[in-house]
Amino acid sequence: MRRRSAVPPAPLPQRDGIDPVRVRLPADAEGAWGTVGAHLVDRFAGAIGAGRVTEMLAAGRFVGADGVLSGDEPYVAGRHVWFHRDFVPEPRVPFELGIVHRDERIVVVDKPHFLATTPRGRHVTETALARLRRELGVPALQPAHRLDRLTAGLALFVVRPGDRGAYQGLFAARRVRKEYEAVARYDGAVALPVTVRSRIVKERGVPAAREVPGEVNAESRIELVGRRGGLARYRLRPVTGQTHQLRVHMHGLGLPILNDPLYPGPGDAAGGAAVGPEDFGSPLQLLARVLEFTDPVDGRALRFESRLRLAAWPADAMA
Numbered sequence: 426m427r428r429r430s431a432v433p434p435a436p437l438p439q440r441d442g443i444d445p446v447r448v449r450l451p452a453d454a455e456g457a458w459g460t461v462g463a464h465l466v467d468r469f470a471g472a473i474g475a476g477r478v479t480e481m482l483a484a485g486r487f488v489g490a491d492g493v494l495s496g497d498e499p500y501v502a503g504r505h506v507w508f509h510r511d512f513v514p515e516p517r518v519p520f521e522l523g524i525v526h527r528d529e530r531i532v533v534v535d536k537p538h539f540l541a542t543t544p545r546g547r548h549v550t551e552t553a554l555a556r557l558r559r560e561l562g563v564p565a566l567q568p569a570h571r572l573d574r575l576t577a578g579l580a581l582f583v584v585r586p587g588d589r590g591a592y593q594g595l596f597a598a599r600r601v602r603k604e605y606e607a608v609a610r611y612d613g614a615v616a617l618p619v620t621v622r623s624r625i626v627k628e629r630g631v632p633a634a635r636e637v638p639g640e641v642n643a644e645s646r647i648e649l650v651g652r653r654g655g656l657a658r659y660r661l662r663p664v665t666g667q668t669h670q671l672r673v674h675m676h677g678l679g680l681p682i683l684n685d686p687l688y689p690g691p692g693d694a695a696g697g698a699a700v701g702p703e704d705f706g707s708p709l710q711l712l713a714r715v716l717e718f719t720d721p722v723d724g725r726a727l728r729f730e731s732r733l734r735l736a737a738w739p740a741d742a743m744a
Contacts, residue, residue: 432447432505433490433505435447435507436488436489436490436492436507437488437507437508437509438564439558439564440509440512441512441550441555441559442550442554442555442556442557442558442559442564443509443512443544443549443550443555445488445507445508445509446507446508446509446510447505447506447507448465448468448505448506448507448508449503449504449505449506450464450500450501450502450503450504450505450506451502452502453500453502458500459499459500460496460497460498460499460500461487461489461494461496461497461498461499461500461501461504461506462479462482462494462495462496462497462498463496463500464500465478465482465487465496465506466478466479473511479496481508482494482495482496486508486509487506487507487508488506488507488508489504489505489506489507490505494506512549512550513547513549515547515548515549515550515551516551517551518537518539518540518551518705519705520537520538520539520540520705521537522534522535522536522537522540522553522556522557522560523535523732523733525579525729525730525731525732526729527561529584529585530583530584530585530588530720530722531569531581531582531583531584531588531592532557532561532563532566532581532582532583532584533579533580533581533582533716533729534553534557534579534580534582535577535578535579535731535732535733536553536572536576536577536578536579536580536713537577537733538575538576538577538705538708538709539574539575539703539705539708540552540553540556540574541553541574542554542568542571542572542574542580543568543571548574553568553580553582554566554567554568554582557582563584565584565585565586566582566583566584567582567583567586567589568580568581568582568583569581569582569583569589569592569593569595569596570593570596570601570666572713573668573669573672573711575685575686575708575709575711576605576709576711576712576713577708577711577712577713577731577733577735578605578712578713578714578731578733579713579714579715579716579729579730579731580713581716588722591721591722592721594721595718595721596666599664599665599666600718600719601716601717601718602662602715602716602717602718603662603663603713603715603716603717604660604661604662604713604714604715604717605660605661605662605663605671605711605712605713605714606650606658606659606660606661606711606712606714606735606738607658607659607661607671607675607682607683607710607711607712607735608656608657608658608659608682608683608710608735608737608738609656609657609659609675609680609681609682609683609690609710610655610656610657610680610681610683610690611652611654611655611656611657612679612680615678615679615680617647617648617649617659618646618647618648618649619646619647619678620644620645620646620647621643621644621645621646621647621674621677621678622641622643622644623636623641623643623673623674623677624636624637624638624639624640624641624642624643625637625642625643625667625668625669625670625673627667627668627669632687633669633687633688634667634668634669634670634673635673636673636677642665642667643665643667643670643673643674644663644664644665645661645662645663645664645665645670645671645674646661646662646663646664647659647660647661647662647674647675647678648660648661648662651738653738656683656737656738657680658735658738659675659680661675661711669687669688671711672685672687672688672709672711673688675688676688682709682710682711683709683710683737684707684708684709684710685709685711686709708736710735710736710737710738711735712731712733712734712735713731714730714731715728715729715730715731716728716729717729
């Protein structure tokens, strides 16, 4: 099997904490592209328009390993090209990241509600990763896992690229003990504690995940911790990590998490992705409270606890 050559380092620095886009020119079996510029226009015209690609070439926005590209360079399959995309202005999420722990290998933060962990879709510069790179001055920082955008709480980032695989492996192998806290309505008819096991699928382009018949791929332990009138505080311990798993399992029990726009309770608005301005005053009442694991590099037993509190269950009401 033919091995690909190593990817050269990016010749462009990060911008606003975001890496440049890297393109590897594919094989040109039919000779469709005589020049690098012809391929770039063909490749990106549908997304931003052929005229915009031409303008970016004229402005020196596309760069190869050996310098700025004019677009007239002969097409060579396998060549790498880098550029920075145009960032659409994003409204700032009006909450700050809290540093829970920082050393030479990892950074553990309290991610606020509404802030995505990593760039994706319409959330690019307003993400925990981009903010941390800018604020800490650590351009190589990478996430070890992903925390749902609407969920607040602990997220782990890795400082050195060579260590990232070891920490990601902890999550992939389920060697990280995770504990969440949620506020939802109280229902005495729901027998707790309970371990929920089901099959959850998330279809591309569909905002909500759903439970379907079939082999179990999602498991959560749900416990009642305290009650205040019609609301209750729950401890959630996921064994697996399917998309929206805790939100789906709580909804399936008839205990939808408070302020959940995708898995609403009776009388709430129908679930769906938010399109307009978000209501920062009504965050999803779900918090990643605890991360506990054995450090894969030095063998230390580590335990981190969030300093955040859910608005619907303030500190003076903790049970």
